[in-house]
Amino acid sequence: MKNKFIIKINEKWCKGCNLCIEFCPKNVLELKDAKAKVVSPEDCIGCYICEYRCPDFAIEVNKVEEEVPVGSEKTNKR
Amino acid sequence: MGQRKLISGNHAIAEAAIRAGCRFFAGYPITPSSEIAERLAELLPQYDGIFIQMEDEIASMGAIIGASLTGKKALTATSGPGFSLKQENLGFAIMGEIPVVIVNVQRGGPSTGLPTFPGQQDLMQVRWGRHGDQEIIALVPDSIQESYEFTIKAFNLAEQYRTPVILLTDEVISQMKEQIEIPDDVEIIDREFPSVPPEEYYPFDGSKGLVPPLAPYGEGYRYHITGLAHDKTGFPSSNPKVVREQLERKLNKIRKNRDEIVDVEEFLLEDAEYAIFALGSMARVAKQVTLDLREEGIPIGLLRPLTLWPFCDKELINYAKKLKHIFVVEMNFGQIVGEVERYAGKYTKVDWYGRADGRLIPPREIKDFIKERIHEN
Amino acid sequence: MRHEIQLVGQGGQGIRLAGAILARAFGIYDKKNIVETHLYGAAARGGLSESELVISDEEIYYVKVQNPDVLIVLSQRAYDDFSEPVKNSGVILADDFYVKNFKGDDKRLTLYPLTRIALDTTGSLIAVNVVSLGLISALYSVINVESMRKAIRDLIREKHLSKNLEAFEEGYKLGDNR
Amino acid sequence: MKTELAKKYLRLEKLPTLWCSGCGHGLILSSLLRALYLLNIEKDKVAMVSGIGCSGRTPGYVDVHTLHTTHGRAIPFATGIKLMKPEFYVLAVMGDGDCAAIGGNHFIHAARRNIDITAIVYNNGIYGMTGGQVSPTTPYGAYASTAPYGQLEEPFDIVELALGAGATFVARSSIDEIPKLDRLIADGIKHKGFSVIDVITICPITFGRRNKLGEDPMMNLRWVQDITVPMKKAKDMSKEELKGKWITGIFRDEDKPNLIDLYLELNKKLKHSMVDESSKEGVEDVRRQDET
Numbered sequence: 001m002k003n004k005f006i007i008k009i010n011e012k013w014c015k016g017c018n019l020c021i022e023f024c025p026k027n028v029l030e031l032k033d034a035k036a037k038v039v040s041p042e043d044c045i046g047c048y049i050c051e052y053r054c055p056d057f058a059i060e061v062n063k064v065e066e067e068v069p070v071g072s073e074k075t076n077k078r
Numbered sequence: 079m080g081q082r083k084l085i086s087g088n089h090a091i092a093e094a095a096i097r098a099g100c101r102f103f104a105g106y107p108i109t110p111s112s113e114i115a116e117r118l119a120e121l122l123p124q125y126d127g128i129f130i131q132m133e134d135e136i137a138s139m140g141a142i143i144g145a146s147l148t149g150k151k152a153l154t155a156t157s158g159p160g161f162s163l164k165q166e167n168l169g170f171a172i173m174g175e176i177p178v179v180i181v182n183v184q185r186g187g188p189s190t191g192l193p194t195f196p197g198q199q200d201l202m203q204v205r206w207g208r209h210g211d212q213e214i215i216a217l218v219p220d221s222i223q224e225s226y227e228f229t230i231k232a233f234n235l236a237e238q239y240r241t242p243v244i245l246l247t248d249e250v251i252s253q254m255k256e257q258i259e260i261p262d263d264v265e266i267i268d269r270e271f272p273s274v275p276p277e278e279y280y281p282f283d284g285s286k287g288l289v290p291p292l293a294p295y296g297e298g299y300r301y302h303i304t305g306l307a308h309d310k311t312g313f314p315s316s317n318p319k320v321v322r323e324q325l326e327r328k329l330n331k332i333r334k335n336r337d338e339i340v341d342v343e344e345f346l347l348e349d350a351e352y353a354i355f356a357l358g359s360m361a362r363v364a365k366q367v368t369l370d371l372r373e374e375g376i377p378i379g380l381l382r383p384l385t386l387w388p389f390c391d392k393e394l395i396n397y398a399k400k401l402k403h404i405f406v407v408e409m410n411f412g413q414i415v416g417e418v419e420r421y422a423g424k425y426t427k428v429d430w431y432g433r434a435d436g437r438l439i440p441p442r443e444i445k446d447f448i449k450e451r452i453h454e455n
Numbered sequence: 456m457r458h459e460i461q462l463v464g465q466g467g468q469g470i471r472l473a474g475a476i477l478a479r480a481f482g483i484y485d486k487k488n489i490v491e492t493h494l495y496g497a498a499a500r501g502g503l504s505e506s507e508l509v510i511s512d513e514e515i516y517y518v519k520v521q522n523p524d525v526l527i528v529l530s531q532r533a534y535d536d537f538s539e540p541v542k543n544s545g546v547i548l549a550d551d552f553y554v555k556n557f558k559g560d561d562k563r564l565t566l567y568p569l570t571r572i573a574l575d576t577t578g579s580l581i582a583v584n585v586v587s588l589g590l591i592s593a594l595y596s597v598i599n600v601e602s603m604r605k606a607i608r609d610l611i612r613e614k615h616l617s618k619n620l621e622a623f624e625e626g627y628k629l630g631d632n633r
Numbered sequence: 634m635k636t637e638l639a640k641k642y643l644r645l646e647k648l649p650t651l652w653c654s655g656c657g658h659g660l661i662l663s664s665l666l667r668a669l670y671l672l673n674i675e676k677d678k679v680a681m682v683s684g685i686g687c688s689g690r691t692p693g694y695v696d697v698h699t700l701h702t703t704h705g706r707a708i709p710f711a712t713g714i715k716l717m718k719p720e721f722y723v724l725a726v727m728g729d730g731d732c733a734a735i736g737g738n739h740f741i742h743a744a745r746r747n748i749d750i751t752a753i754v755y756n757n758g759i760y761g762m763t764g765g766q767v768s769p770t771t772p773y774g775a776y777a778s779t780a781p782y783g784q785l786e787e788p789f790d791i792v793e794l795a796l797g798a799g800a801t802f803v804a805r806s807s808i809d810e811i812p813k814l815d816r817l818i819a820d821g822i823k824h825k826g827f828s829v830i831d832v833i834t835i836c837p838i839t840f841g842r843r844n845k846l847g848e849d850p851m852m853n854l855r856w857v858q859d860i861t862v863p864m865k866k867a868k869d870m871s872k873e874e875l876k877g878k879w880i881t882g883i884f885r886d887e888d889k890p891n892l893i894d895l896y897l898e899l900n901k902k903l904k905h906s907m908v909d910e911s912s913k914e915g916v917e918d919v920r921r922q923d924e925t
Contacts, residue, residue, distance in 0.1 A: 013648050017655035022851045051636050052811045055659025056649055060637050084482040084489070102717055104709075110495075124903045128716045128896055133742040137709035140702065140739075144682070144713025147700065152713070170703050194495060254518055255475075255491040257482050295698045296718055298677055302693055304701035305685075313647070313693060359518070366516035441517050 004064045005044040011035050013058040020050035020059055080260040087225040087252035088155075091181055091245065092117035094229035095153050099266055100179070101127035102152040104141035106134055106160060109193040110249040111183035114155035135163035142178045143171050147303070149269060149294025151233055155181035158200055159190060162207065168242055169208035174303045175282070175292065175328065177236035177243075177269065179229070184248040184358075186436040195436030196249035196359060198409040204244050205387050211325060213332035215339060216244040216387040218358045219251060223258045228384070234267040235339065239331055240289050246386060248409075250359040250438060272299060282324060283310040288331035332388060341384040342393045346372065350379030352452065353397060355418050356407040357383050359438060364407055366441045371448065378448070386414075391421045398422035403455065405448050408432040409439065427455070458510040458597050459520040462587070463537045464529030464550075465502045469584030471495075473527075474506025476588060476606045477598075481510050484602035490518040503532065510597065525595055527587050528554055529569065538564070548590060550583065572625050582622040585611075589626020600627065639666035642676065644696045651690055655850025657808040657834030657857075658755055662691055664811060665724075665753065668818035674722055681724045682711040684731035686762045687836075688755035691726045705736030708743045711750045719893045722751070722822055729756045729770040733789045737769070744798035744827050748892040751821045752829045754791055757836040765839030772860075772877060776843040792884055795829040801891070802828030803884040807861045808835065809854055810881065817883070826891040833857055833879050 007028065016034035026043040029036050029050060036050075036059070044061070051059045085093070092114050095103070103118040105111075115131065122129040128145075132138040135156055142152035156164060161182045171178050186192030187199045204216045215235050217228040225247060232243040270291040272279050281301045283290045290310075293299030302312040308324065309315040315324075332339065343361075346368055347353060356364040361382040371378045381397055381404075383390045398404060404422055406415040406429070415430040422428055431447045433439065460477060464470045471493060478491040487510050494505040507520040522542045528534040528549045538547050538561070547563045552570035567590060573582040585607065592600045604620070611619045643666065652658045669679065679697035683689040685704035692699030698721075702710045707725040715723040732740050732754045743750060759777060760766040767777040769789040776783055795803045802824040806814040814832065821828035835841065835853035846852045864882030867875060 015649065015654035017850045019655065019850055019854070048635065052663075053660070054636075055652070055656060055663070055808075057636065057640065057643065057659070057663065058649075061635075062637075082483070084478060102713065104713060123896075123900050126900050126904065128900075130712070130716060132709065132712070133738050136706065137712070137739050137742070140706045140709030141713035141716070143702075144700070144710040144715075145717045146713070147698070148714055148717040150717050166703055167706060167709075250492065250518060253492065253495060255478055255482075256489060256515070256518075295680060295714065296677055296721065300676060300696055300698055302699045302701065304693070305703055306701065362516045362518060365514075369516070438517075438519055440519075440521060 003046060005041070005046045006062045006064055007038045007041060007044060007050070008060040008062065009036050009038060010058045010060070013056045015056055015058075017055065019053045019055065023049045023053045025049070080262045082257055082259055084255055084257050085222060086113060086255045087219075087222050087247055088113035088183070089117050090222045090226040090258060091155070091229045091247075091252070092121060094226040095179070095233070096121050096125055096127075097264060098151060098230040098233035099268070100151040100153045100233060101125065102142060102145035102150050103127070103129045103154065104132050104138040104145070104152070105154050105156065106132055106138050108135075108157045108160040110185055110253055111155045111157045111160075111181060113252075114181060114183075118153070135160040136167060139164040139167035139171075139180070143167060143174070143176050146176050146178050147292075147295050149297075151177070151179075151237070153179045153181070155183065157183045157185050157193070158187045158197070158203075161200060161203065165207045169210060169212070170305045171242040172208070172212045172214070172328070173210075173305050175240045175290075176303075177240055177292070179232045179236055179243050179245060181229075181245045181247065183252040184246065186434055192436040194249065196409060196438065197434050197436065198248060198358060198360060199413070199434055200246065201386060201408075201410070201413040204246055211329065213329050214244060214387050215239070215241060215332065215385065216246050217384060218246045218386045219384075220358055220361045220382065221251070222254070222256045224384075225251060226258055226260070227264075230264050230266070234265065237267050237269045238289070239335065239339075240292055241332065244387075246358070248359050269294070276300070280310040281312045282308060284323070284327040285310075288327055288334060336388045339385055340388055340390050340393070342390045343380075343382040343384055345380035345382065347379035347381060347397060350377050351402045352376065352378040352405070352448070353401050353403075354378065354380045354405045354407055354444075354448070355382075355394070355414070356380065357386060357414070360407055360409050363438055363441055363444065367444045367448070370441060370445055376449070376452065389417050389421075391417075394418065394421050395425065398425035401426050403427045403429065403452065405444075405451065406430045406432070407439065407444055410434045456512065457515070459508070459523045460510070460525045460591070461505070461507040461520050461523040461537065462527045462529075463503070463505045463533035464527075464553075464583075465532070466504050467581060468504060468529050469581050470504040470506050470529070472610065473584035473588055474508060476585075476603065476610055477508055479606035479609060480599065480602035481508070484605050485599050487512060488515050490515045492518055505537075525591055527591065529583060529587070530554070531556065546594070548587065548594075550587075567629060569626070572629065573622055576622045576625050577618040579618075582619055585619045585623045586626035586629075589623040589628075590630045592623075593627045593630025636663055636667060639663070639670040642666045642669050642696055644694055647694050650694060652687060653838050655835070655837045655848075655853070656687070656761075657757065657836070657854075658687055658691070660808040660811065661753065661755055661814070661832050661834060662694065664814040665691075665726075665818055666695070667815045668822060671815065671819045672822060674822070678720060679722045679724065680711070680714045680718070681726060682707045682714065683726045684728065684736060686728040686731055686760065688726055688728040688731060705731050705734070706739065707731065708736060708739040708750065708752065712743065712748055715748060715750055715893065716896065719749075719897060723749070724822070725750055725752045727752065727754055728761075728768075729754060729758060729791070730760050730768040733769040733791055733794065741794065741798035744795050744800035744829070746892045747799060747801055747826045747889055749825055750827055751818075751824070752827070753818065753821070754829065754831045755834055756791060756831055757834045757840060758788070759836050759840040761836040761839050765836075765843060775840070778839070778843075791829070791831040792880075795831075796885055799827075800829045801826035801885065801887050801889050804829070805831040805833070805879060805881045805884070807833035807857050807879075807881060809857050809861065820883070820886070824886065825894070826889055833861055833881075
């Protein structure tokens with residue numbers, strides 16, 4: 001069972017400061033039109049650094065458990 | 079009959095505050111008001127209240143606002159220079175519509191002036207000492223009895239209109255001792271609790287009346303208060319319509335209720351052709367002058383504002399229409415006379431006598447002045 | 456009828472306490488209208504101490520003393536600065552230990568050994584206040600001596616009370632013998 | 634702990650914040666929310682008070698009892714609240730000018746009286762909202778709109794100030810130490826007594842631009858990394874090496890009687906010993922007057 005992460009970016013709140021992009025160890029994010037965008041979600045290792053480093057509450061990283069029988073997918077505790 | 083006591087004006091204020099339900103005092107020592115703090119330092123802890131001497135006047139004013147937001151009645155007391163320092167946060171209390179009572183025991187000014195002598199030089203500072211448009215309520219006692227009663231009234235008005243109220247006394251009234259009758263029953267007005275649940279509550283919502291209720295902290299009503307211009311929710315707004323509406327409501331809650339708030343004493347005015355206009359300790363002197371002049375056959379009376387602000391314009395105009403001459407007497411170099419002229423000037427002659435040297439003006443001087451003016455006309 | 460009593464001296468002579476005793480005797484026990492005012496705080500720091508009372512059966516409007524009926528002076532400065540406004544029919548009671556220089560022949564003035572009596576009866580200068588109170592209680596018929604004794608009992612601490620009452624009676628005798 | 638969970642303390646409808654892109658203030662707020670979440674504090678038991686300036690806008694975003702007061706006065710207002718609501722967690726959020734210039738007097742006195750308030754200082758060494766004037770923590774030599782030739786004055790060390798004045802919990806951190814900052818704030822909130830958390834933060838727009846860091850938040854953040862030294866590391870550094878650096882960590886965490894408990898104790902004692910002296914009212918005052 002391999003963990004997969006979904007990164008949600010709230011574009012309304014993102015001010016394009018670039019901090020998340022600078023700190024992401026796997027270059028998952030990129031700045032486009034002055035907003036952070038997820039460009040390679042499959043590379044995300046779930047370190048949550050982008051979420052912690054965002055001064056604007058604009059990034060949310062959620063863990064999704066993959067390859068489990070259909071109908072019993074679970075997101076994390078949220 | 080209530081209990082008879084012989085106390086000073088400052089102690090009467092302190093004891094009346096407890097009676098009114100005041101449970102918090104923050105202040106900074108300043109002559110001639112310090113006895114209010116001293117007495118409350120003794121009394122408050124006995125009534126489960128808190129007394130704190132803060133690091134300055136600014137902090138004292140801030141602390142009473144904070145305390146009031148928890149739903150408790152709060153007081154501070156000071157004199158001229160300290161009152162100047164309180165102005166910033168007093169403005170905040172007006173903007174945030176937070177009920178508090180501030181006692182200003184006037185002394186001679188400007189600046190450090192005459193710490194141990196009286197003055198009536200803060201009349202306009204009380205009205206306009208802060209920046210921005212605002213209405214303020216100020217009560218002026220002329221005896222220890224009134225110091226006691228007006229303190230309670232000040233708390234009542236503060237709660238009723240959700241606004242700071244100033245009790246304006248002076249060194250004479252606050253330091254002297256005379257007997258008072260402690261009333262057995264007094265009316266105490268407590269803060270109105272919101273009638274709506276927290277999710278429908280807005281601290282500045284004027285839709286149901288000019289004075290929206292102020293929810294105490296810790297009861298599930300979580301709201302925001304700022305000194306910035308704000309909308310009904312309390313959050314900042316610079317929308318001109320919202321800003322204007324909010325400010326107008328804050329002014330109107332006093333203006334439209336002025337008949338309920340304003341009170342005057344009419345002393346021997348029924349058949350009077352002349353009147354003295356004076357307040358506080360000078361009104362007491364003026365009463366003596368009135369009696370003395372009456373004895374000499376001069377039909378004179380005294381109009382005394384018990385509420386300095388809002389000003390007793392209607393009452394004054396009413397008398398001005400009937401009177402030949404109004405004599406304004408005050409312990410300063412011309413403050414309230416401007417207001418009297420503004421309203422009464424159209425209808426009758428207004429003359430002024432006053433000075434500020436730290437002494438009550440003796441009756442003889444005023445008598446001579448009035449007789450001279452009457453004679454001239 | 457309006458009566459005005461003024462006490463002036465220097466710090467340490469118990470002037471304010473004497474004023475408070477008078478105020479209490481008149482105001483609480485005799486049920487007269489009284490107003491007590493005084494120099495206080497920094498104004499009195501120069502050594503001057505003062506208390507003044509207006510007593511009346513009617514409302515008191517002007518709260519300050521204008522022309523005292525009785526002035527007690529317990530220091531030279533007190534006499535120099537405060538004696539002038541005293542009524543022609545009024546009395547100035549001066550302590551002979553401190554007040555030595557007088558203006559001409561002031562018919563209002565009488566000297567009394569107040570400080571000496573205080574020292575003799577209590578061994579302390581401060582009791583000059585109650586000696587003075589005893590004296591005016593004897594001389595001034597407006598004052599009810601019984602009310603004064605009650606007020607002294609209220610306002611003077613237990614451990615100093617008997618000495619002070621004794622000093623009061625000595626002062627009273629001083630006036631009574633006259 | 635995820636920020637997402639701490640968002641329950643936010644007034645979501647008030648976001649985005651008005652702070653500039655890359656402003657460090659949002660990071661402090663985010664730590665603060667996680668600290669509240671960590672301690673599982675009930676919203677109705679928190680009052681957050683601020684002064685004026687960029688930091689002053691913090692309470693507006695937090696769903697607790699919030700009060701945006703006058704410049705420098707957060708602590709006095711907070712004092713009034715805390716004294717009347719001892720069970721409350723009272724937080725005073727301030728900027729460096731707010732705390733150490735116009736509000737400096739309130740700050741040291743709150744520390745002296747050890748009132749149970751948590752002071753969080755958003756220390757970016759500049760007056761941001763008013764356009765980049767020098768503040769009491771602007772580094773010596775730094776440029777500001779009112780120091781066009783460089784600041785001539787030495788900065789206040791807020792930690793030293795708090796320690797000297799008697800605060801019982803004193804810590805410093807920066808926006809570069811995010812998970813650590815969460816814990817420090819939580820420790821400060823938990824602490825009974827006056828707690829101070831000095832947080833070194835950035836203002837790329839008004840400070841960075843004038844001080845060769847540019848408006849790039851990352852450049853500014855690197856500067857923060859450069860000027861802050863963890864306490865452990867600082868122990869091995871010379872005075873010379875530490876010049877111009879801010880040491881981070883907990884400087885004091887001590888148990889001392891706090892003002893609230895002392896008041897509650899006094900009130901309880903007096904309640905039981907209250908005597909009716911109404912018949913002799915005023916007697917005590919006269920005695921005192923005569924004695925003094």
